[in-house]
Amino acid sequence: MTREERLRSVYEQVDEMLGWIRSSVDHLVIISDHGMQVSWIDNKTGKHSMRALFATTIDDQIPKSVFDVKDWLEDRKPNKTVKNEDAGFDTTAEQLEALGYK
Numbered sequence: 001m002t003r004e005e006r007l008r009s010v011y012e013q014v015d016e017m018l019g020w021i022r023s024s025v026d027h028l029v030i031i032s033d034h035g036m037q038v039s040w041i042d043n044k045t046g047k048h049s050m051r052a053l054f055a056t057t058i059d060d061q062i063p064k065s066v067f068d069v070k071d072w073l074e075d076r077k078p079n080k081t082v083k084n085e086d087a088g089f090d091t092t093a094e095q096l097e098a099l100g101y102k
Contacts (some may be wrong), residue, residue, distance in 0.1 A: 018030070020040045022057065027057050027058050028057045029054075029055070029056045029057075029058065031054050032052045052066060055060060058076060060076070066101050067093055069102070
């Protein structure tokens with residue numbers, strides 16, 4: 001089996017799992033922290049790429065940037081009265097920049 005065939009197999013398994021999850025929830029948001037380089041696009045395999053995935057069942061505009069995801073999610077959460085308090089962690093922007101996003 002080629003790498004492309006193995007990757008397709010994994011995507012099909014994930015698709016089946018997500019179908020099962022989707023049948024149990026009203027809305028679903030899927031976010032990857034990074035993509036994966038593949039030989040037929042990048043001429044390299046197995047290394048992180050900057051092509052992260054964002055998918056949602058919410059019929060709305062998706063975030064334009066990885067830096068917009070946190071606000072996008074907070075604007076759409078059912079209970080908007082809950083505040084995220086600073087727990088001493090870096091900001092989301094600092095964490096993303098540390099991962100190489102600009």
